[in-house]
Amino acid sequence: MTGLLYKTWEELESTFEHSFGKTTDFVKVPVMFNERKCWILYYSSLVGSANLSSKLMLPFSQHAGKAESLEQFRAAALASINYMYLTDWIQIARQLNKNSVCILVEGEYEALSIEIGGYTERSISEPEIQQSIYGPKIAFTESIETNISIMRRVLRTKSLQIESYDLSSDKVTGAVLVYLDDVIAPELLQEARQRIQRMEGKKVATLNHLLEGLRDDKKANFFPTLMINERQDSCVAQLLEGRAVVFMEGSPQGIILPAVFQDFFKSPEDAYVPAAMMLFMRLLRYCAFFITLLLPGIYIGVINFNYEIIPINLAIVIAGLRSNLPFPSVIELLLVEAAFEIMREGSVRMPKVVGNALTVVGALVIGEAVVQAGVVSIVVVIIVALTGLSSYAFTYYNFAFSIRLLRFVFIGIASILGIFGVFLGCVILFAYLVNQRSFGYPYFQMNSKRSLL
Amino acid sequence: MIKLRMLLAGLVCTVLMMTLGGCADRIEPGNLLVITAVGIAKGEKFRYHFYFEGINPSEFTETKRQNISNSFLFDNEADALSGAISAISQEIPLKPEFSHMQLIAIDDELLREGDYDYLDFADRFDQIRNNLTLIAVKDKAMKPIFSTTSPSLTIPSFRILMQLNELHEKVGGNYPTSLLQFINNLTQSGRNPILPVAQITNPSDKAESMDYAKQLDKQTKMDLHAIAVFREDKMVGELKDREARNVIVLQNQAKNTIYNYSCDAQKTISSALQYIAVNKKVMYRQNKPVLKVYMHATGTINSIQCANYFTGKSVEYTKINKELDRTIEKELTATIINMQTKYKSDIFGFGEKLRISDYKKFKEVKDRWNEEFARADVEVEVRVNVQRSGIRGEPFTNRIKNKKY
Structure with missing residues (x-):
């Protein structure tokens, strides 16, 4: 669409309407630029008034009368601001959507676009999902600039490289690929670039869309192959280990790629504690993984099929607790699991003011009442509570979610095939996980050093 | 097409699992x-x-x-x-x-x-x-x-x-x-x-x-x-009681036991034995079987009823060791001889030892082993090593006896 921005100055007003519609936040201000007519264009929703007056209006009133051309004015008055000359209405629209202000001067056929920004942003706050005892209390925000700044404040090196991409069909949604060029494997970088570029021209509004585009296997993705992270320290640690981080405008989380199975058992806290303690905690998390995944299934298998493997004293107690109950063990377990899941979901969606009340009341009242009424046995409540607690041991919520879901599969298979079924399920799961790839890296790679096999 | 095939395979798997699975074995x-x-x-x-x-x-x-x-x-x-x-x-x-x-x-x-x-x-x-x-x-x-x-x-x-x-x-x-x-x-x-x-x-x-x-x-x-x-x-x-205990000891199944011997009229020294190891051996001497038993154990003095018998010196430990050796030897021998004469039954596993050590000979006597056992000589050797005397060395009865009024 190369061509002149306008033929006659008078037709411009209709061109604006044609290009930008009648949206009310589009501002067009006619001003005088050294005796020449001039338009200033911007979106009032994307440009803060304080920034506008200090960065543009003040210099404009001082220098515009003296400048002979737009470039002379820019060089004299707007020296420190990012700028761009545009000759195309589509590009102008794009730049306006990226927090810029455009200036059109009569007689000049290039529009000056300068980045002003300054709309209200959330300030840096503490991490809320990935809680940790030690470490910086800094979480990423919705702004890419802030996030990059957060990263560079720690990694003050020239090898920290940032590549910007304009995603979505309008090419306005910004995303950046952050990496350390002396650490990252070239193949990984190449692959990451390709996948992000693949997203250009596609609908990318939120992090979900980007995640879907970056994933390896788009169909059956039971375990997360990408890590969503909101903490500065763990992102820096991942960068130093040769991984890349992708930030997107409007999302307070970074996507770390690649992420393999064992990465989800690491916590940013691990680095702050002695090695023995770290090992213990990591072991604990692996235990929690198996408890969350298998305990309900093993319980059903043992209770319903392989009763003989329970030690006699426990067997007698379980038989005593299970006597005269209305439901079969499987139904009973599923009931309590469902109650627990609903409680968990409910407490997430609850307004913060009443959130605490629900979990405590729910757990105490429902659990106690149900056992007292003789509807379910207390063993099942113990199993579900232990399983539920274990699922909170993971630092990464999306990983815990996969396991939570899979354990129902294990309950189902155990109720048909018993302990044998549980182990069959384990074999199938293992085969599936071994088959997974994250950016070409085997998902079950167990050594910390990343290498493409 | 592929989807349909996958769906069918899944259906077949589910049906097979339902019908061939162990639902029938389910117990509550x-x-x-x-x-x-x-x-x-x-x-x-x-x-x-x-x-x-x-x-x-x-x-x-x-x-x-x-x-x-x-x-x-x-x-x-x-x-x-x-x-x-x-x-x-x-x-x-x-x-x-x-x-x-x-x-x-x-x-x-x-x-x-x-x-x-x-x-x-x-x-x-x-x-x-x-x-x-x-x-x-x-x-x-x-x-x-x-x-x-x-x-x-x-x-x-x-x-x-x-x-x-x-x-x-x-x-x-x-x-x-x-x-x-x-x-x-x-x-x-x-x-x-x-x-x-x-x-x-x-x-x-x-x-x-x-x-x-x-x-x-x-x-x-x-x-x-x-x-x-x-x-x-x-x-x-x-x-x-004691004979049963001796059999368990001779079978090398005992972990701990207590042996007593008398040091005076109606007074005894008793010692608790740990780490009891019993080796048995059977050999033929001039066509007569010999049952050999070797026992080793570590002991602790449990009680000393005789005054002025023990003061805690190492010589006295040796004395107690020797007495214990003799007592246990006597008891074990008596138990074996009792079995030989009364029941003619080898419950100790001597035959098993012979089978392991000399299978040719065992094959010869296999069918009449109980008779062979009954006519065998018995040799028992015991080595007890009493190492500890509890938290007290010299018994307080010594002090009573030696007290000067």
């Missing part, structure tokens, strides 16, 4: 009757009289306890164990579960006849573990064995096992023989089996009620201090 623990022990005696109408000890599981929970008995006994007569099991269902609306059975008690009348027809079921049935303990019951007291209230209100069979294990661990007084061991010893040549013998002293109907647990003075007791001796496949007699 609430509907189980956990059988913990079986007693077998000679029957009147049928061949055997079976006693089953079932658990009343709700007594073991906090919330459902009714304060009734925590186990119950029911019996019926049948020709075989399987028949008796099917008869259980006529009495109790629960599914009998044998996987947690841990005790089989057999009346000594059956053992004296060498009748083991009922055991094949226990050996064969997949639910029954072959490491369960076998005991012999004397005086046709099968019912009181399983229905006498124990002081701690545990299940009778648990109580027998706990008592037996405690006896074995602490003083080596008896050994809980498992079904597998018993059958092995019955079938292999070179060692005759033994079984613990259970006996109720002062049996009374009063002891079979739960109220008996409230009484302080309990006259009805479980006595497990005897072992049944077998010759070939028949029970021929029993050994009690």
Whole structure:
């Protein structure tokens, strides 16, 4: 669409309407630029008034009368601001959507676009999902600039490289690929670039869309192959280990790629504690993984099929607790699991003011009442509570979610095939996980050093 | 097309899993009757009289306890164990579960006849573990064995096992023989089996009620201090107390035990032995078998009743060692000779040792091994190393005696 921005100055007003519609936040201000007519264009929703007056209006009133051309004015008055000359209405629209202000001067056929920004942003706050005892209390925000700044404040090196991409069909949604060029494997970088570029021209509004585009296997993705992270320290640690981080405008989380199975058992806290303690905690998390995944299934298998493997004293107690109950063990377990899941979901969606009340009341009242009424046995409540607690041991919520879901599969298979079924399920799961790839890296790679096999 | 095929494969898998899966084996623990022990005696109408000890599981929970008995006994007569099991269902609306059975008690009348027809079921049935303990019951007291209230209100069979294990661990007084061991010893040549013998002293109907647990003075007791001796496949007699203990020691099954010797009239020195190791050897000397026993143990002085016998010097330890050696040698020799003369039965496993060390010779004497055992010479050598004397060196009786008024 190369061509002149306008033929006659008078037709411009209709061109604006044609290009930008009648949206009310589009501002067009006619001003005088050294005796020449001039338009200033911007979106009032994307440009803060304080920034506008200090960065543009003040210099404009001082220098515009003296400048002979737009470039002379820019060089004299707007020296420190990012700028761009545009000759195309589509590009102008794009730049306006990226927090810029455009200036059109009569007689000049290039529009000056300068980045002003300054709309209200959330300030840096503490991490809320990935809680940790030690470490910086800094979480990423919705702004890419802030996030990059957060990263560079720690990694003050020239090898920290940032590549910007304009995603979505309008090419306005910004995303950046952050990496350390002396650490990252070239193949990984190449692959990451390709996948992000693949997203250009596609609908990318939120992090979900980007995640879907970056994933390896788009169909059956039971375990997360990408890590969503909101903490500065763990992102820096991942960068130093040769991984890349992708930030997107409007999302307070970074996507770390690649992420393999064992990465989800690491916590940013691990680095702050002695090695023995770290090992213990990591072991604990692996235990929690198996408890969350298998305990309900093993319980059903043992209770319903392989009763003989329970030690006699426990067997007698379980038989005593299970006597005269209305439901079969499987139904009973599923009931309590469902109650627990609903409680968990409910407490997430609850307004913060009443959130605490629900979990405590729910757990105490429902659990106690149900056992007292003789509807379910207390063993099942113990199993579900232990399983539920274990699922909170993971630092990464999306990983815990996969396991939570899979354990129902294990309950189902155990109720048909018993302990044998549980182990069959384990074999199938293992085969599936071994088959997974994250950016070409085997998902079950167990050594910390990343290498493409 | 591929999707349809996948869907069909999934459907077929699900159907196969539903039909071929183990749904039919599904059990609910609430509907189980956990059988913990079986007693077998000679029957009147049928061949055997079976006693089953079932658990009343709700007594073991906090919330459902009714304060009734925590186990119950029911019996019926049948020709075989399987028949008796099917008869259980006529009495109790629960599914009998044998996987947690841990005790089989057999009346000594059956053992004296060498009748083991009922055991094949226990050996064969997949639910029954072959490491369960076998005991012999004397005086046709099968019912009181399983229905006498124990002081701690545990299940009778648990109580027998706990008592037996405690006896074995602490003083080596008896050994809980498992079904597998018993059958092995019955079938292999070179060692005759033994079984613990259970006996109720002062049996009374009063002891079979739960109220008996409230009484302080309990006259009805479980006595497990005897072992049944077998010759070939028949029970021929029993050994009690110290002799039983000596047999367990000679079988190298004792972990701890206590030996005494007298140091004065009616006064004894007693020593607790640990780390007991017994080696047995059989050799032929001028065509006569010689049974050699070598025992080594570490000891601790338990009590010294004689004043001025021991002051804590190392010379005195040596003295005690020597005395203990001699006493134990004498006791063990007497036990072996008693077995040779009275029962002519090798329950110690000498034949087994000969089989391992000299198979040619063993093959020769295999069929008459018990006779060979009976005419053998016995040589016992004991080395006890008493190393400790508790937290006291010199006994306080020394100080009383040496006190100057």
